Each structure stands twice: as C-alpha cells, then as structure tokens.
Amino acid sequence: MTASSGTAGEARAPVPLPTPKFATAARAALADTRLRRNLRGATASLRERAGASPEPGDWEELREAGRAIRDDALLNLDAHLEELERAVTEAGGTVHWAADAAEARRIVLALVQATGAREVVKARSLVAREIGLNGALAAAGITARETALADLVVQLGGDEPSHLLSPAAHRDGAQIRELFLRGLLGAPPDLPDEPAALVGAARAHLREGFLAARVAITGANFLVAETGTAVLLESEGNARMCLTLPDTLITLAGIEKVVPAWADLEVLLQLLPRSAAGEAMTPYVSSWTGVTPGDGPRAFHLVLLDNGRTRALADEVGRAALRCVRCSACLNVCPVYERTGGHAYGPVYPGPIGAILTPQMRGVESAADASLPYASTLCGACADVCPVKIDIPEVLVHLRGRVVESRRRRPVPTPELLMMRGLAWTMGDARRYEAALRRGTRWARLLSRGGRIRRLPGLLGKWTEARDLPAPPAESFRAWWRRRP
Amino acid sequence: MRVALFVACFDDAMFPATGKAVTSLLERLGHEVSYPPGQTCCGQVHWTTGYHREAAALARGFTGAFEGSEAVVTASASCAVAVRDAYPRIARSARDPGLARAAEGLAVYELTEFLVDVLGVTDLGAYFPHRVTYHPTCQSLRTLGVADRPLRLLRAVRGLELVELPAAEECCGFGGAFAMKNADVSVAMVADKVRHVRDTGADVVCAADNSCLAHIGGALSRLRGGVRVMHLAEILAETGPV
Numbered sequence A: 001m002t003a004s005s006g007t008a009g010e011a012r013a014p015v016p017l018p019t020p021k022f023a024t025a026a027r028a029a030l031a032d033t034r035l036r037r038n039l040r041g042a043t044a045s046l047r048e049r050a051g052a053s054p055e056p057g058d059w060e061e062l063r064e065a066g067r068a069i070r071d072d073a074l075l076n077l078d079a080h081l082e083e084l085e086r087a088v089t090e091a092g093g094t095v096h097w098a099a100d101a102a103e104a105r106r107i108v109l110a111l112v113q114a115t116g117a118r119e120v121v122k123a124r125s126l127v128a129r130e131i132g133l134n135g136a137l138a139a140a141g142i143t144a145r146e147t148a149l150a151d152l153v154v155q156l157g158g159d160e161p162s163h164l165l166s167p168a169a170h171r172d173g174a175q176i177r178e179l180f181l182r183g184l185l186g187a188p189p190d191l192p193d194e195p196a197a198l199v200g201a202a203r204a205h206l207r208e209g210f211l212a213a214r215v216a217i218t219g220a221n222f223l224v225a226e227t228g229t230a231v232l233l234e235s236e237g238n239a240r241m242c243l244t245l246p247d248t249l250i251t252l253a254g255i256e257k258v259v260p261a262w263a264d265l266e267v268l269l270q271l272l273p274r275s276a277a278g279e280a281m282t283p284y285v286s287s288w289t290g291v292t293p294g295d296g297p298r299a300f301h302l303v304l305l306d307n308g309r310t311r312a313l314a315d316e317v318g319r320a321a322l323r324c325v326r327c328s329a330c331l332n333v334c335p336v337y338e339r340t341g342g343h344a345y346g347p348v349y350p351g352p353i354g355a356i357l358t359p360q361m362r363g364v365e366s367a368a369d370a371s372l373p374y375a376s377t378l379c380g381a382c383a384d385v386c387p388v389k390i391d392i393p394e395v396l397v398h399l400r401g402r403v404v405e406s407r408r409r410r411p412v413p414t415p416e417l418l419m420m421r422g423l424a425w426t427m428g429d430a431r432r433y434e435a436a437l438r439r440g441t442r443w444a445r446l447l448s449r450g451g452r453i454r455r456l457p458g459l460l461g462k463w464t465e466a467r468d469l470p471a472p473p474a475e476s477f478r479a480w481w482r483r484r485p
Numbered sequence B: 001m002r003v004a005l006f007v008a009c010f011d012d013a014m015f016p017a018t019g020k021a022v023t024s025l026l027e028r029l030g031h032e033v034s035y036p037p038g039q040t041c042c043g044q045v046h047w048t049t050g051y052h053r054e055a056a057a058l059a060r061g062f063t064g065a066f067e068g069s070e071a072v073v074t075a076s077a078s079c080a081v082a083v084r085d086a087y088p089r090i091a092r093s094a095r096d097p098g099l100a101r102a103a104e105g106l107a108v109y110e111l112t113e114f115l116v117d118v119l120g121v122t123d124l125g126a127y128f129p130h131r132v133t134y135h136p137t138c139q140s141l142r143t144l145g146v147a148d149r150p151l152r153l154l155r156a157v158r159g160l161e162l163v164e165l166p167a168a169e170e171c172c173g174f175g176g177a178f179a180m181k182n183a184d185v186s187v188a189m190v191a192d193k194v195r196h197v198r199d200t201g202a203d204v205v206c207a208a209d210n211s212c213l214a215h216i217g218g219a220l221s222r223l224r225g226g227v228r229v230m231h232l233a234e235i236l237a238e239t240g241p242v
C-alpha cells in the first residue's frame, strides 16, 4: 500500500492520486452493492443509537453554549494559541508550528528519526491522514502501527477511511476477517467473522506493538489553552496505551482545536459523545499536559497544523466549519453520504463537513475540490443535528458562490455559466421572460409524446436519464390570468 | 384581505394548475387575489447554484414587483425560503442594504402557513375521495418549519384517506442543480422515495412544492408507477360534484 522509494531522511510526500469529481466517484460507489449494504447498516445503527438515548432537556442550550465556546476560540485564535504554547512549554513540552502538510511531515519525521526508532504506534488522528504521514514514514523506512481497530482495518485494506469516527464503516465482518487473515501475523485460520473474535485477534496483534514502541503519534480532540492540556476521546482504550507506554509522544492537531479554558470542556464533553454515538460519556477520555518526570513519556511534542485553516478563518461565512468537533453526526444523517460513503468526498474529511472543509482548506481550483460544495441537496438534515450548530447548507451555498466566481475569471466561460447568465437575463424582464416562455413551451411540447418528455438535450439531458418531465400545458398561468374575466 | 399571488416561474410554465387552485381557494374564502404582472423568477436556482450576482439582480426585480403588497402568498415552499431566508443573505453577499430593506418589507407566506396561521382555517370544504400520502419537502419541513400544518389541512378534506409515508422526512434527492450535477445519487435517492410512496398504496402523493414533486413524479412516470403527484393546493381546491 505504500511506495518505498524515498531516501531516508527526506519527507517525500506520497504521490497524490488524481481525485475524481464527486459525481464520478459516487457513480462507482453507488454500483457497489456490498458497500451500499454496509453503509446502510452503519449509518442506520449510528442513527438508532443517537435516537435511543433521550435528548437531555437542556440540549438546545448546550448546543448554543458549544457554538459560543467554539466561536470565541476562533475569534481570538492567535491569543489562545500563544497561551497554549506558553502553557505547553512550561509543562515541559515543545510546540512546533507547521504551515502546511509538507512542513508537518518534515517536523514529525525529524522528531521520529531523532529517537532512532524504526517503528511508531499511532492512535487516531485525522491530521495524520491530512498530511499523508503514513506514506512519509514508510518512505523513510519507518513502520506505522495503527492501534485504533478501524484504522488498522483501513491500513490492512490499503484504502482510505470512509467515516470520521468509524473509518472502516465501508467494511463488513467478512471483509475484515479476510484482511486479518492476510495481514495479521498469528491470526487463526478458523477466525470467525463476529465482532468480538475480530477485536480479540486485533488486540493480540496490537499488544506486542505497544510493549515494543518507543514513539507514539496521536491526534487530539481539544487543546486547552489555559492549561496546555491535550484531550482525546476514544472507545477502545488503545490510545491511552499510546499515551502512557512510549518514551516520546507526538501529538498532531489543527490549530482550530484550541479551546480557551478547562471549564469549556464541561459543555464540549457532553456534546461530542452524544452526537457521536448517543452516549452520555465516551468510554475513554484521556488528557495530558506536557511531561511528568517518572511517569509516562519523557518527551512531548505538539505539532500544530495550519494547512489552509487561517484562510478559512478569514472567510466570514466559511469559518463556521472550523467550529466542527468531528462528531460525525452530520454524516450519519446525510442521505447522500449514506449512498456514496466517504471515499467519494476525497481523502480525509468525508460527508457534509468534508464538503465544506476540504474546499476551504484546498481551494476550489481543481474540478474535484469544486465539486464538493455541490455534493448536497441542501436538505438541512446535517444542520439539524450538528452539536455546534454549523449551518452546513449556508456554507455550501456560500462556497458554491466561490466556485462560480473562480470560474468567471477563466478566459473561456463554461457552458453552465453561459446558460445561467442567459437565464438571468431572460428573467430580468417580464416581457422577455414571457416571450421565452412561449417559445420554450412550444419546443417542449414538440419533444413530448403522450404528455411526457422522455429525452431532453444538452445539460438538461441528465434529468431525463432516469426521470420523465411532464409536457408543459399550452397555456401558462400568466396567460390564463390575463384571459380571466 | 388583499393577497398578491407569487407563482414560481416553474409553476407558471409547467404547473399552472397549482396557481389556479390557489386563486380559487383564496377567492372561495372571500379574499381579493392579485397577480403582480412584473414577477418572473425569485432567483432561487441562481442563488443555490452559486450564481450570486445574477440572484441579486433577480431579487431586486422581485422585490420591485411585489413592493407595497399586503401579503405575498406562494405555493412553492422553496421559493418562500428564497425570499424570506435567502434574500437577506443575497443582499449581504451583494453588499446591497437597499435590497435587504426591500426584502424585509415583504410579508411572504407559504400557502399552508398563510391558511393556518394568518387566515386561521384548516377546513376548506374540500372533497377528494382518494388515498393520499404526503411528502414533507426539506425546505418546508426544515427551513420554513411548517410542521403539521399541511397534514391538518389534509385531514379536514372529506373523502380523503391519508396514509403515512415511511421515512417521510428523508430528502427525495431533487436539490435543484443536484438533480443534474449528481444525477446518479439523485436517482438513487428518489428510487427509495418512490419505493416508500408505492408501499403506502396511495393513489396520489402530494407536497407543498412542485419542484420536488416533479422529481418524484418524473421517476414515478418513468417507472409507470401508477401513482399521481399533485400539489397540496390542488387537492384543497377540489370541491367535487356540488
């Protein structure tokens, strides 16, 4: 799954595959019956779990408080980050700043190489995915052992995570069993495909890695500025091993993960588990502050990544996306995600949040990135559940505007731009509109047979691929109105 | 009351029966209906597809056409959302405070809101002896929050057997430009919607927005599903043989 052509000491980025547009990637996903079944099952069970536990009576107030905390953190981000750096340094840790993915890879690689370790254990980290860390480590001859069960499955499968919290949501038990039989040393050939047995097999494999590991790499859910504390939520307990057993601990986080005060966690630690899995509390909540002599890691490094986040922050509407606490609730209720899965959204950030985050971090120049804001019907189910009240449809529409503006600057106008401009010009005047309406109606009636249109030309042909259109009546409403006595 | 009718361009061309039904409903209730002739298109599609400059121009035209109206009523939930919810945003993105003021000055209602909240009626004396199911479109359900108003109106219709639509609140997959740009996903979504509609055994599926109905109806028609789509207003306007 990884190329090993890099020379040691150089953080060579894995060559990014050309990502297809959302619609193209989605088409393949839609045709994959097994994927469809797995996604239906995974999202339905997550929705059920969220629905099963009663919403706390003050849920709306909690959401509002969560929104305010995250907004405040973002509003004064520079001050909070300075405070965080001071606190981490005072506690014996070191803070590293990475402007982009390449710099972050270089920093992490240098830190690992300085320890001389040939192997690292990894706990869940979306930022590690974002910067393509595994590829860079492999290129330098360093093995990354994923310790989160689902990440292990993704690693063995050689593909990408398809969900924020359940990265292997696209796999079923039988597929996981197969991957384990091929990839895990010592997995018994009669391994059943039930969850408990699979977890047991993975655990046996992981334990060995923990005991030998000298370097751990983790993500963080929150960074508390006033105390310099990193906080991580997980349900398996493996991340906790990563935090305690190795000598060197490297934590990766986006700069937006900061919250001002310890007390802010009171709200966020209620919101996140509920939205993620309908739980009052996540099984394991770990927090660590710098280093403690004689206990746990002897060196702690916090790598803070920008990679487009300050650009998003500068956008009045778009910055709401940075409030995200990665709970996945928006994925679990999204009717588009349920049918396409996460891979169609490109690497790292899937679902509705990915559709507003990725184009902001990467820009909208490429066709793939520009297609993401359009990967939604704007149905609003995501905004209804988001614990920090991100109005995802609003941001989507805003980003669509950015896509169109960027296309306007191109020397040759797109057919869509010409059509939309023409339409707006026609609609700009009632007489023009009515003349076009009469022409259009006549033309559409010619295309129809038995009251329905089965094939439309040009851009509209996409509609009639699978849907009819009724033939328009000969008389429009406005014509009828004029004729009324 | 003097009601200015706002007929979505889509309804004007493709579904004039809806506007006629709204007219006859309101007149039956004793209100004076006008149709401001300057209206064309509210700009919804331009706005949601990202053509924000064009949307601003259309929004200016719209507010001009309806200026001074006592109440603007539309049978298109998504167009009501465009004017009420999106115009302030369109004005902000176009840096046009005049447009924001003009939009604020308009009292725009979606039909079921207007009937239930403003006029305070649920029984419109309609008679429609068919088995009917109702699809709450995303914009009427989530953005406007019409809640059970359409159902209350339907329950008062004589002869009508209302059957509940399974997974009613799931999007039908229309989404404006989405239906074309992501046609495959859109079709996968409407396939499930159509399956649920057919499971109810209804003769008619209705909604408060013809755009979603064109999508559901287009799929039903292609599949020869034997279920008719009808705008809610057209059901409410049916009085049957007197």
Ligand code: SF4
Pocket (backbone or CB within 6 Å): A164, A275, A323, A324, A325, A326, A327, A328, A329, A330, A331, A353, A382, A385, A386, A387, A388, A389, A390
């Ligand atoms: S956008 Fe909201 S719902 Fe989606 S993952 Fe982020 S916090 Fe959760």
